[in-house]
Amino acid sequence: MSQTDFGETQAVFTPKPDLPPPAITVGIIGWVRGNLLPDWFNGAMTVLALIGLYFVIPPVVNWALLDAHFVGDSRKACKPNVQIVRDQVVTQATMPDGSTMEVTTSADRIVVPEGVVPNVRWERRMVEGVVRGKGREYAKVVVEKDVVIEGACWVFVGVRFDQFIYGFYPKSERWRPTVVIGIGLLMIIYMLTDGLPHRGRVAMFLLIPFPVIAFFMFSGGVMGMPHVDNSKWGGLVLTIIISSVAITGALPLGVALALGRRSQMPIIRWFCIIVIEFFRSVPMITILFMALVVLPLFLPPGTSFDQLLRVLIGVTIFIAAYTAEVVRGGLAALPTGQYEAANALGLGYWKMMRLIILPQALRIMIPAIVSLFIGIFKDTTLVQIVGLNDLLTMVQLAVTDAQWIGLSKEGYFFCGFVFFIFCFSMSRYSMYLERKLHTGH
Amino acid sequence: MSDSATEIDVDQSRMKISDEVAIQITGMHKWYGSFHVLKDINLTVNQGERIVVCGPSGSGKSTLIRCINRLEEHQQGQILVDNVELTNDLKNIDTVRREVGMVFQHFNLFPHLTVLENCTLAPIWVRKMPKSEAEEIGMRFLETVRIPEQADKFPGQLSGGQQQRVAIARSLCMNPRIMLFDEPTSALDPEMIKEVLEVMIHLAEEGMTMICVTHEMGFARKVANRVIFMDQGEIVEQNEPEEFFNNPKSDRTQLFLSQILSH
Numbered sequence: 056m057s058q059t060d061f062g063e064t065q066a067v068f069t070p071k072p073d074l075p076p077p078a079i080t081v082g083i084i085g086w087v088r089g090n091l092l093p094d095w096f097n098g099a100m101t102v103l104a105l106i107g108l109y110f111v112i113p114p115v116v117n118w119a120l121l122d123a124h125f126v127g128d129s130r131k132a133c134k135p136n137v138q139i140v141r142d143q144v145v146t147q148a149t150m151p152d153g154s155t156m157e158v159t160t161s162a163d164r165i166v167v168p169e170g171v172v173p174n175v176r177w178e179r180r181m182v183e184g185v186v187r188g189k190g191r192e193y194a195k196v197v198v199e200k201d202v203v204i205e206g207a208c209w210v211f212v213g214v215r216f217d218q219f220i221y222g223f224y225p226k227s228e229r230w231r232p233t234v235v236i237g238i239g240l241l242m243i244i245y246m247l248t249d250g251l252p253h254r255g256r257v258a259m260f261l262l263i264p265f266p267v268i269a270f271f272m273f274s275g276g277v278m279g280m281p282h283v284d285n286s287k288w289g290g291l292v293l294t295i296i297i298s299s300v301a302i303t304g305a306l307p308l309g310v311a312l313a314l315g316r317r318s319q320m321p322i323i324r325w326f327c328i329i330v331i332e333f334f335r336s337v338p339m340i341t342i343l344f345m346a347l348v349v350l351p352l353f354l355p356p357g358t359s360f361d362q363l364l365r366v367l368i369g370v371t372i373f374i375a376a377y378t379a380e381v382v383r384g385g386l387a388a389l390p391t392g393q394y395e396a397a398n399a400l401g402l403g404y405w406k407m408m409r410l411i412i413l414p415q416a417l418r419i420m421i422p423a424i425v426s427l428f429i430g431i432f433k434d435t436t437l438v439q440i441v442g443l444n445d446l447l448t449m450v451q452l453a454v455t456d457a458q459w460i461g462l463s464k465e466g467y468f469f470c471g472f473v474f475f476i477f478c479f480s481m482s483r484y485s486m487y488l489e490r491k492l493h494t495g496h
Numbered sequence: 497m498s499d500s501a502t503e504i505d506v507d508q509s510r511m512k513i514s515d516e517v518a519i520q521i522t523g524m525h526k527w528y529g530s531f532h533v534l535k536d537i538n539l540t541v542n543q544g545e546r547i548v549v550c551g552p553s554g555s556g557k558s559t560l561i562r563c564i565n566r567l568e569e570h571q572q573g574q575i576l577v578d579n580v581e582l583t584n585d586l587k588n589i590d591t592v593r594r595e596v597g598m599v600f601q602h603f604n605l606f607p608h609l610t611v612l613e614n615c616t617l618a619p620i621w622v623r624k625m626p627k628s629e630a631e632e633i634g635m636r637f638l639e640t641v642r643i644p645e646q647a648d649k650f651p652g653q654l655s656g657g658q659q660q661r662v663a664i665a666r667s668l669c670m671n672p673r674i675m676l677f678d679e680p681t682s683a684l685d686p687e688m689i690k691e692v693l694e695v696m697i698h699l700a701e702e703g704m705t706m707i708c709v710t711h712e713m714g715f716a717r718k719v720a721n722r723v724i725f726m727d728q729g730e731i732v733e734q735n736e737p738e739e740f741f742n743n744p745k746s747d748r749t750q751l752f753l754s755q756i757l758s759h
């Protein structure tokens with residue numbers, strides 16, 4: 056290496072303070088530049104999205120919140136309490152041939168009666184209308200009049216709320232599903248929260264004794280609780296019952312099917328393959344009909360078999376088939392070294408599966424399983440086809456009620472909102488898990 | 497080839513070879529489909545022997561030692577481990593696997609369990625040992641491999657050398673009479689090879705019966721009492737290390753040694 060003389064400054068090294076990052080990469084402007092306008096294509100997309108949101112959000116917020124009616128106990132509460140006066144006005148109308156003529160027409164004007172706080176907003180708008188002119192032609196006319204701004208009538212949802220939630224479950228007994236679902240939810244939250252003690256025990260309790268307790272709470276006939284026939288179960292409670300029974304049943308069954316599919320024994324393997332492929336290649340509606348029509352054929356004649364139970368069995372096997380495929384993927388993702396190490400230590404097949412393989416495979420699969428369950432939660436709405444009164448069915452019954460006719464928007468909005476809350480929380484949980492799996496072990 | 501083992505002192509005094517036969521393989525053949533991987537293998541290993549198996553890649557070294565604990569099935573011939581014959585009889589396989597520990601090239605620790613749980617799993621579930629006793633034994637062997645302080649960590653938090661030492665401890669917790677090693681150091685960085693070899697040498701000094709597939713020739717010279725050379729599914733040559741390295745008989749052995757030692 057050649058020697059270079061750096062002179063006296065050679066040994067002196069005074070670090071300059073770090074330059075602050077360029078202003079463009081920090082702060083709101085930096086964030087906007089980096090995330091919304093990184094290049095012209097994304098910039099254009101951002102602008103398009105903003106325009107879209109502008110057209111969607113304000114009207115929805117106005118309708119659902121600002122102009123909505125919340126209090127009351129009948130449809131009256133949603134009727135405007137202002138007076139609409141119909142004035143006669145004289146204005147110009149345009150005939151189809153372009154000529155104009157003078158016509159008399161009516162224009163609404165809103166008057167607030169003495170001492171009334173108006174419960175609606177209105178706007179003065181130019182409204183186009185049609186008047187019958189002389190002869191049979193129609194003339195176009197534009198008049199200025201007051202228009203009441205439509206808002207949601209949540210009074211409807213409020214009045215029907217209990218039915219949406221409980222279906223036709225008797226009023227005096229509704230505390231039973233409330234208690235069961237409340238405790239169930241609390242336990243699920245407990246089980247899913249990191250770092251709490253005895254989470255495994257809570258999970259075991261949820262899996263084995265809890266469904267039995269829940270069944271007796273719903274059905275009654277014990278401990279002085281009157282019997283409630285399950286044809287009366289309905290609404291959101293029924294939606295939750297179907298999806299949670301199907302989910303808790305499908306997980307073990309799906310694992311069993313997936314393991315059976317890899318079995319050395321041809322009969323077991325073929326049986327599992329047939330079940331999985333059959334249920335995966337048939338739409339859920341078909342399964343539901345088959346549960347009603349075909350399942351009884353396998354039963355001894357004369358046995359009556361509960362409708363809800365039949366649906367539950369059909370849906371559970373249906374989801375289990377999908378779960379099995381997810382599990383199969385998880386099992387395939389594990390390195391063979393795990394099987395070899397377990398074998399070499401002398402763990403038998405079941406212990407190896409239970410202690411080594413499934414805990415790891417299930418961990419990998421959780422996000423996929425959660426998204427499967429989100430789909431199932433939504434698919435439970437199909438049970439109305441076989442006559443069960445789930446949340447959507449209850450909403451549909453309510454919106455066809457003569458007293459509340461025309462309020463289907465509110466009903467479906469509510470129904471969608473409830474589904475959104477459930478599905479969105481499941482989806483967020485699975486995203487959280489995915490992040491945790493990426494960073495942790 | 498690295499020679500990390502040459503710097504380690506080996507106490508040969510306790511490496512006693514008994515007359516008792518630990519493993520006996522006679523006329524054993526194995527095929528993968530139509531591919532004849534192992535051809536007429538005959539091998540007797542006495543209790544206390546340290547055997548190093550070497551040979552070119554694909555020669556069937558791994559397959560051979562995996563047949564000894566039935567991770568692979570042989571199709572012809574006989575394998576006796578502690579006088580138990582390996583057949584399709586699951587009970588025999590279980591018996592043999594309790595007696596034979598195995599250490600893999602890629603450690604194969606259970607990543608969802610802590611280091612200590614990795615060690616106690618098999619004693620608890622296979623040997624039906626109470627948890628406290630299993631933990632005591634687990635800690636004892638973690639001390640043997642010199643990482644008791646890592647007991648509560650997860651395998652992913654350890655270096656390769658540490659992981660391999662945990663894998664050795666995990667096997668030892670089952671109190672095996674025979675240990676199989678399949679290239680235990682070849683996935684490790686050079687600086688970690690030594691720590692693993694030290695543990696293996698320690699085991700040899702304790703009188704453990706060992707069959708070790710490795711290319712660590714320093715280890716072979718110091719620890720092995722017999723070196724086996726395999727090529728194309730056959731045992732080509734076996735001899736004491738000195739003879740084997742200094743005076744290889746077959747051409748294939750000479751070629752192999754010249755390649756591996758010139759590195």
Ligand SMILES: Nc1ncnc2c1ncn2[C@@H]1O[C@H](COP(=O)(O)OP(=O)(O)OP(=O)(O)O)[C@@H](O)[C@H]1O
Nearest residue numbers: 528529531533551552553554555556557558559560
């Ligand atoms: N499961 C398998 N199915 C088919 N062929 C296999 C299988 N496992 C190994 N083989 C083949 O058998 C031969 C011997 O493999 P083996 O792993 O025993 O070699 P090895 O001596 O351990 O080689 P290396 O030094 O690379 O580990 C190789 O040719 C390999 O391709």
Ligand SMILES: [Mg+2]
Nearest residue numbers: 557558559679
């Ligand atoms: Mg190998």
